[in-house]
Amino acid sequence: MAIHYPNGKKFIAKPSTSNRDAPSLKKPSYSNRGMTLEEDINVSNDFYLANGIAVIHKKPTPIQIVDVHYPKRSAAVIKEAYFKQASTTDYNGVYKGKYIDFEAKETQNRTSFPLKNFHEHQINHMEQVLKQDGISFIILCFSEDAEIYLMKATDLIHFWNRMKSGGRKSITKEEIIDTCIPISIGFQPRIHYLAAVDQLMMD
Template identity: 60%
Template sequence: MIFNYPNGRRFTQTSEKQETFRKKEKNFTYSNRGMTLEEDLNETNRFYLENNIAVIHKKPTPVQIVQVDYPKRSAAVIKEAYFKQASTTDYNGIYRGRYIDFEAKETKFESSFPLKNFHEHQINHMKAVLAHDGICFVIIRFSSFEKVFFLPAEHLLIYWKRMSDGGRKSITFEEINDNSHALSLGFRPRIDYIKVIDDLYSFH
């Protein structure tokens, strides 16, 4: 089966041997400094769910099927499909009766975070969530020195407008540090962003 990304680049399936090597390489790369941001957040959300704290899940990546074969009447085989560009954010759910919606991003840059990591439709989605009194934010990881931040969407929208008005196309590390809440890596949960929500919205 052929999968293609939104930009037309083909998705290739690795062999079992390559996958084993990739896992070993990944385990080595992330030793002593945690997993990828997505893995950390998925583990965190499992902890919240298992302990009846919150119900928050990662949204599945939408797929557009373009070619299907029917070798048997009772079975269909997908021959080609495309990963569609997500129209909203990565995660959503509910916590203490409030709707939670957030995006997760990583960068290897040390001095700034490029705003090109976001798309116009995601920004519009965040605006809509805030307009309906939802809790919306971005979790950003600077992977080069393992810093993780909780940036409220209200601040992201300010920087996005600055770029739209002809200003800089990134958020400086200092701006993120000043307007975000630092998140430390723990054991369970891995990234306790609910604690920040408790502090910001007086959920105690």
């Protein structure tokens, strides 16, 4: 199935680089645990909802279908579709009476986080959320080291503006450690990112 962005550019999904069946003597990484960062956040959100802690969901991506084939009477195959609009951030909801809005990203880079993982319209959206006194942040995962961090939107905006002014095109690991709140990986919830949000709300 072909999917296109609003500007007509074809969407190409990044191939998975994990191989669960291949033996390895390396330290187990986050990426080969069997679940992606998105899946773990979704499971954590289910836990928060079931226990009355927060109401946070992944935003649906509106798609316009333009070409459908019917190889059988009982089956339809989508051949071509377009994203109706540019996406903002991955998740939003309510926690302790505050609007929560955030993006989640993974990288296999061990020394920095590339800013190419973000888009201008996402930065603009986070700025708009902050202007309305909402809580906006990003969750960063270094998949090879199984490390997850919460970064305030204000810090991401700072690094983004630095890049726009001709500075480096990534955030160093040292900068992430200095500015971010570590997120623990556990069982229930799988990723307890709201504990980091509590720290963020206290600042």
